[in-house]
Amino acid sequence: MLSNSLVELDRRHLIHPVASYRGHEERGVTVLQSAKGVFVTDAQGRELIDGFAGLWCVNAGYGQPSVVAAATEQMQRLAYATGYFDLGSEPSIRLAAELADLTPGDLSRVYFTLGGSDAVDSAVRFIRYYFNALGKPEKKQVITLEQGYHGSSTTGSGLTALPVFHKGFDVPLPWQHRIPSPFPYRSPEGEDHRAVTAASVAALRDKVAELGADTVAAFFCEPVQGSGGVIVPPDGWLRAMRETCRELGILFVADEVITGFGRTGTMFACEHEGVVPDLMTMAKGLTSGYVPMGAVVMSEPVYQAIADGAGPDAPVGHGFTYSGHPVSAAVGLAVLKLYTEGGLVENGRRMGERLMAGLGALAGHPLVGEARGRGMLAALELVSHKDEKRKFDPALKLGERIFACAYENGLIVRAFPDGVIGFAPPLTCTPDEIDLIVERTRKTLDQVL
Numbered sequence: 001m002l003s004n005s006l007v008e009l010d011r012r013h014l015i016h017p018v019a020s021y022r023g024h025e026e027r028g029v030t031v032l033q034s035a036k037g038v039f040v041t042d043a044q045g046r047e048l049i050d051g052f053a054g055l056w057c058v059n060a061g062y063g064q065p066s067v068v069a070a071a072t073e074q075m076q077r078l079a080y081a082t083g084y085f086d087l088g089s090e091p092s093i094r095l096a097a098e099l100a101d102l103t104p105g106d107l108s109r110v111y112f113t114l115g116g117s118d119a120v121d122s123a124v125r126f127i128r129y130y131f132n133a134l135g136k137p138e139k140k141q142v143i144t145l146e147q148g149y150h151g152s153s154t155t156g157s158g159l160t161a162l163p164v165f166h167k168g169f170d171v172p173l174p175w176q177h178r179i180p181s182p183f184p185y186r187s188p189e190g191e192d193h194r195a196v197t198a199a200s201v202a203a204l205r206d207k208v209a210e211l212g213a214d215t216v217a218a219f220f221c222e223p224v225q226g227s228g229g230v231i232v233p234p235d236g237w238l239r240a241m242r243e244t245c246r247e248l249g250i251l252f253v254a255d256e257v258i259t260g261f262g263r264t265g266t267m268f269a270c271e272h273e274g275v276v277p278d279l280m281t282m283a284k285g286l287t288s289g290y291v292p293m294g295a296v297v298m299s300e301p302v303y304q305a306i307a308d309g310a311g312p313d314a315p316v317g318h319g320f321t322y323s324g325h326p327v328s329a330a331v332g333l334a335v336l337k338l339y340t341e342g343g344l345v346e347n348g349r350r351m352g353e354r355l356m357a358g359l360g361a362l363a364g365h366p367l368v369g370e371a372r373g374r375g376m377l378a379a380l381e382l383v384s385h386k387d388e389k390r391k392f393d394p395a396l397k398l399g400e401r402i403f404a405c406a407y408e409n410g411l412i413v414r415a416f417p418d419g420v421i422g423f424a425p426p427l428t429c430t431p432d433e434i435d436l437i438v439e440r441t442r443k444t445l446d447q448v449l
């Protein structure tokens with residue numbers, strides 16, 4: 001009964017993110033009721049294993065007592081403190097210091113946001129301030145990757161390259177540009193990894209030359225592209241792009257909103273290649289989805305240029321009411337402890353190997369064109385013809401079918417409309433839980449068509 005009335009209320013009042021409004025009105029909502037560990041229970045009492053950690057965010061799993069206690073204690077002690085007026089709170093200061101410690105190289109200055117989209121927005125604003133402060137106000141253009149996702153704010157949706165975020169919204173903006181993704185399975189260079197990387201470097205150089213080096217501010221990329229279909233670049237790609245940005249005099253921004261906090265087997269994905277970006281954006285795993293929070297972390301030189309540019313006592317006009325919210329920061333500190341002292345990054349690394357082995361074994365399935373991933377971030381790409389790598393006809397609505405079929409089998413995955421299945425399980429998974437995800441995926445593949 002409760003569930004029926006909720007479905008009706010939802011239909012009438014709640015606008016869902018990236019949903020077909022009419023389709024959703026017709027289908028109605030499935031209400032999730034509770035969760036523990038890696039299992040979610042819906043309002044019908046069905047228990048599902050969460051192979052996607054909510055929306056690639058619940059890295060520490062559900063119902064962690066230390067996280068709940070940290071939030072409760074902080075709410076009781078000091079529910080809110082602004083960072084304006086030279087005020088602050090202990091958790092936000094400590095979390096900033098821990099992030100400065102955990103992020104690579106000279107990334108040392110942290111601005112807190114509410115999530116990933118405003119972390120990207122903030123990065124763009126800081127970059128503009130930086131170049132204006134350096135006396136290079138013409139450096140405004142930003143280059144991103146096709147299939148990239150950088151949020152759905154007014155700025156970020158245009159840096160995002162997925163057409164659904166553009167249609168009807170009048171983006172991208174004139175200063176937002178793109179180059180092709182490093183996608184070995186589908187790139188013209190084929191599976192020759194060196195050639196894929198060389199093509200990306202050449203594309204970046206060409207784009208900067210076309211726009212004029214003096215006008216380009218930055219290159220943003222995800223170290224592994226998530227929402228574009230879990231696209232894993234070749235080894236060496238990230239380092240090559242970072243070096244190229246340095247040579248071209250443009251800032252390199254790593255958007256680690258998905259890849260951060262153990263998702264790919266290291267604390268940050270940049271670490272796989274010893275890359276130190278000029279700025280890093282993060283969210284999701286920062287609080288493991290328990291409460292909203294994101295951050296942009298900038299290098300010491302970027303911070304110093306902004307601070308010098310503002311002068312001895314003039315404000316840098318960028319601030320949110322909830323920047324460094326003490327409850328979110330307390331949760332962040334408790335979650336970081338689980339990643340480090342609790343061994344979750346290490347467990348995620350080991351479970352990622354098991355997940356990749358399991359999905360790799362499904363690559364022989366007649367529907368699977370490729371199994372790919374890094375750590376606990378993985379995908380199966382389904383094709384209608386393996387040799388030709390042909391996609392299924394969109395009229396089949398394969399994504400919807402996969403999601404529904406997996407759900408029936410007790411599994412939540414991300415089913416992209418074009419037939420890519422995304423996996424991002426909590427890093428807390430046991431070997432048996434990973435095997436269950438793989439087994440339920442196999443069953444879904446057998447039944448979906």
Ligand code: PLP
Nearest residue numbers: 115116117149150151255257258
């Ligand atoms: N950047 C990347 C790489 C993301 O994957 C996302 C969200 O999925 C965002 C930015 C936006 O984050 P949010 O949804 O928290 O605004």
